[in-house]
Amino acid sequence: MATIPHAELRSLYKKLQSVYDALLNFRPLADSPPILDSSVDADPNDDGQWLRHENIPGIKKLRESIKFDIDLLEKFLSDPASDHEPPISTHAPYLLAVYSEILCAPPSLVSVFKFLHLNPSDGQDRRERKGRRAPSTKVDVVADGGRRWIRINTIKNAGIQAELREIDSYLTDSESDSDDPDRRPSLAQTEFDNSILQMGRALIEAANSNPVEGLNGLEPPRVTLRLTRLDVSPRRPNGEPNDPRIAHTVQLLRDMGVDIELGERPENEIPIPNKTSSSSSTIPLEPTRQINLDLSVLVALVSDLTHSPLPSSVEEAHARFLPPQRYREWKPLERKDQSVVEAPETVGGLSQDLVKHCRALTNHVLQEMGKGLLQEIHDKILPMIDHPDPTKRVEFWTSDEARERCMRIVSRIGGERELRRAEALFPAVPTPVEEAQRMFWQDSRYPPNFIPLLPILLYPRPPQPPVVAAPEPHPQFFRSMTKVCRDLLAHEPASQLLPANGRLHRRTDGAPGDADARQPPVKINSRLSPHAVKSMMRGSELGWTTLTTTKSSVKALLREIKAARLTGRLVEDSDAQDPETAHGGAAALWIVDPRNLQCFV
Known part of the structure; x- marks a missing residue:
């Protein structure tokens, strides 16, 4: 042949x-x-x-x-x-x-x-x-x-x-020339x-x-x-040495x-190569019993958009957020010399910021018409709401810093109902839970205590230890996330802390509150601020799910985790790709849609 x-x-x-x-x-x-x-x-x-x-x-x-x-x-x-x-x-x-x-x-x-x-x-x-x-x-x-x-x-x-x-x-050349006085240097x-x-x-x-x-x-x-x-x-295959x-x-x-x-x-x-973009885990993700709330979620929880009755149609949703008449009756200013001074950054007589804000409110209420924020949270935590074992019921936690920032934001630009809800979540004086629940759910389209938010528990500022110790060891992804967050914060200047007094002081003149509230946050990168990193780090340290509305921050953190892997700064178990080891079915981060405060400034 x-x-x-x-x-x-x-x-x-x-x-x-x-x-x-x-x-x-x-x-x-x-x-x-x-x-x-x-x-x-x-x-x-x-x-x-x-x-x-x-x-x-x-x-x-x-x-x-x-x-x-x-x-x-x-x-x-x-x-x-x-x-x-x-x-x-x-x-x-x-x-x-x-x-x-x-x-x-x-x-x-x-x-x-x-x-x-x-x-x-x-x-x-x-x-x-x-x-x-x-x-x-x-x-x-x-x-x-x-x-x-x-x-x-x-x-x-x-x-x-x-x-x-x-x-x-x-070697041979070197030996043969050893007696030659004119020999060149040897390469031996x-x-x-x-x-x-x-x-x-x-x-x-x-x-x-x-x-x-x-x-x-x-x-x-x-x-x-x-x-x-x-x-x-x-010996070689042919038998020669x-x-x-x-x-x-x-x-x-x-x-x-x-x-x-x-x-x-x-x-x-040699294993068979994976033919899909990822080997998706068969383990469904669920939030942990303790849920860490970041600043963005606290704002969304008190927003009127989250609680108000829904529009009956898309047209009504758009009409609901037309700017007030005083903003629509815009006229050019005139100097003494009669020359016109154009208002900067305007669209149809409205400032760009106002137009952007109105569009955001409309988009958020349209999202509520699909599935509301509270309904989404309720459905995910339903097995833990009325669990017969009190130790397995859901708890909501946040940090002092997130609470203080939330109170500061709402005191500056929140409406009356939003102010009341914020006071109910974080009362300035001791308040019975039943009274706080009544204040929070008043004027809401949801029934009282639809989700058991109250009381929101506070863990102390670092370096004090956590109030509740989570089981060890945490799943691999939580440990990696903690390491990256700590590294990010270690290489950044300390962020400005808000005053410890979280009481609400309503501003009626539309001006900012304290001077430090006007300071831009210290940025770790274009998508991560120190307080966002701190919130995610606290959740990962404890092995808890962090609830957030800032998808951009989550994506930025994943990029930082990737960079840490590429530079060898992460110690990860070799079996971390097993879903049981990587996360054990617990969601490290839970993303929901944002809700702005319903206001005009």
Whole structure:
């Protein structure tokens, strides 16, 4: 039977094509973060909506490299003349080995084809002085949250033996010229070395120069070198003795701290790649018994939009929030010289801020017409509302800072009913719970105590310990979230705290309250303020669900968690991708739609 020309190349070509297709929609085997999204724009059919930040740097580069070799092999194999030519060189064995390591690497996968500086600080100085790139080494796969570096080397015995023969030639030349007074400096080694040892030393040096957060503080990543085609056995398959320096090379690598893996990955060890954008958890997310309320939710709870009777139609909803007549009767101002002074930023005679505010109110009441904020909360916590066991009934908690900020906002721009509800949630003087409930639910379209908000419990300011200790250990995502929040706050100046007095003082002139209320918050980044980070951190520290209306802050926090993973600042369990370990079914964050205070300023 006639043999197929270049059967090995054709097999590699098919494998490359298969891997190239698989990488097109490759995502790491990770579950969605435990976020319960009850907002209007949440897509119930999009299981991966919170996973878009999980794309792995370097995957695109790997696909491009594979495509280059696919095109090269396709051009060669499609030429009939190639049947009588020697096989061409290809990087296919290396690229396929990298892909196998990606599938087998301990989670979480951080990056592919990453270059690490051997000494970052010295490299920066060198670049500044000479304009040259600092010395670095390549890591094929960075896994285990940055704590595992994997490098592939496809050198064969023939290649390493060629290096050893060259070393032998230098040694021979050095010995023969030892008595020649005019001989040039010898290239012979003073100690045993070769390209594999050089690669190992560079990896160890880079690892020591780029420590990551570990269980015991900063520590260098573990380095794994997979030698896919190197045979270190005493004898070759044909029975001839193998060069003992090959086995000695491997031993020296192990002595310097490199984990050595020999041979290609067996097929039965390589998992089937995930074909979906995420491996969605089958465990339904539920809020915890204790629910942490952030500032945005406190404002939404007292808003008239949350409690007022609903419009009977969309048209009525739009008409409800037409600006008062005094705003619509806008006239240009005139100077003494009769020239017209145009009002800045106006639309149809209305200020841009007023138009924006009216649109927000209309959108929020339309959301209430779909499913109200209180109805959404009620439905999610229903099993915990009247549970026969008092220790399993829902509790609502918040911080002193969130309470004070809420009181400040409502005192400045809240309506009379909104002021009353805020006073009921946070009375300035001790008030019976029954009286506070009556005040809060008065004029609401919901029945009294529709959700058992009162009393809202307060945990103290740091550094005092939490009032209620949560069980340990918390699920993985809660611990990661806590670590990232603490790091964010540690690198920011302290935010301005509101005065401890939370009493309401209604302003009738429309002016701001105290001077510090006019100060812009210290921003951690464009989407995260210190008080938002503090609220989320307090919930994650206790293992409680944080209820919020600020989806932008949640997305920003997820980006910060991703950055912490990429830079090795997170210590995450290798089994954290198991939903039971990652979140245990408890929602870390619960997003609902916002509700503005119904006012005109």
